[in-house]
Amino acid sequence: MQRPDLENIMSGAEFNRWYWTKEEMVKICRNAGLPVNGRKFDLRDRIMYALDNKGETLSLQKKNKPISKFNWAKSQLTLETEITDNVSFGPNFRNFLKSQIGNKFYCHSDFMDWVKSNAGRTLRDAVEKWLELERRKDDPTFKRDIADNNMYAQYTRDFIEDNPGKSLKDAKKFCKLKSNIRQGEG
Numbered sequence: 001m002q003r004p005d006l007e008n009i010m011s012g013a014e015f016n017r018w019y020w021t022k023e024e025m026v027k028i029c030r031n032a033g034l035p036v037n038g039r040k041f042d043l044r045d046r047i048m049y050a051l052d053n054k055g056e057t058l059s060l061q062k063k064n065k066p067i068s069k070f071n072w073a074k075s076q077l078t079l080e081t082e083i084t085d086n087v088s089f090g091p092n093f094r095n096f097l098k099s100q101i102g103n104k105f106y107c108h109s110d111f112m113d114w115v116k117s118n119a120g121r122t123l124r125d126a127v128e129k130w131l132e133l134e135r136r137k138d139d140p141t142f143k144r145d146i147a148d149n150n151m152y153a154q155y156t157r158d159f160i161e162d163n164p165g166k167s168l169k170d171a172k173k174f175c176k177l178k179s180n181i182r183q184g185e186g
Contacts, residue, residue, distance in 0.1 A: 003018040003019075003178075004018075006028060009051065010051065011051055011052060012047070012048025012049065012051045012052040013048075014051075015044075015047055015048050015051055016044065016048055019151050019152070019154075019155045019175070019178070020044065020151070022040040022043065025040065025043035025044060025047060026043065028043075028047055029043055029046060029047065032047070032050055032055065033055075034046050034047070034050055034057055035057070040151070041151075044151075045058060046058045066084070066085045066086035067085055067086075068084035068085050068086045068119075069086075070084045070086060072084075072086070072087060072088035072090060072092060072093055073088060073090050073091075073092050074092065075092070077092065077093070077096040077123060078123065079100070079122060079123050079124040079127070080122055080123070080124065081122060081123045082119075082120060082121070082122055083115055083118055083119050083120065083121050083122065083123065083125075083126065084119055085119045087115055087116060087119070089107045089112055089115075093107075094106075094107060096123065097123075097126070097127065097130065100123075100127045101127060101130060101131070104134075105130065108133075108144070109144075109146075109150070110133050110144060110145070111126075111129065111130050111133055114126075114129050114133070115129075143157075152175070155171070155175055156168060156171040156172070156175070159171040159174060159175070
């Protein structure tokens with residue numbers, strides 16, 4: 001099914017059914033007089049709100065500034081290091097977790113969400129949680145939740161489910177092709 005033109009989309013839910021690049025959403029916001037700052041899913045939420053509320057603008061939520069001054073990039077991390085409200089998943093954090101878990105460690109969204117919402121716990125707790133989350137993969141029916149803001153991941157999962165025998169490489173190729181067609185390059 002081909003994505004309809006924006007002029008034919010009448011609701012936020014319909015808009016959300018389709019994959020949009022950030023560049024497309026910035027253009028849509030500009031044309032509608034909506035703010036163009038923020039992350040991709042901020043733009044998506046603004047457009048959906050405007051569609052559902054006759055062009056009204058969704059008020060921007062202010063982010064709470066972190067209180068902690070802990071330097072995740074330069075501090076020596078240990079299993080007893082407390083997770084703070086300014087946790088950073090940079091190389092220092094990732095290298096420490098790899099030293100504890102092994103090279104199979106990577107920061108997936110479920111793990112990062114858990115860490116961000118568990119200030120006060122320790123990196124020992126984080127290691128245990130990562131291992132627990134990974135054990136779910138042993139269940140053949142397990143599917144990791146995809147955050148609403150990760151439209152690309154949702155597109156690739158849907159593509160692979162809808163096209164048996166196709167690979168992630170194929171999904172990427174077709175996503176790029178669709179993007180080029182929408183941008184008039186294809």
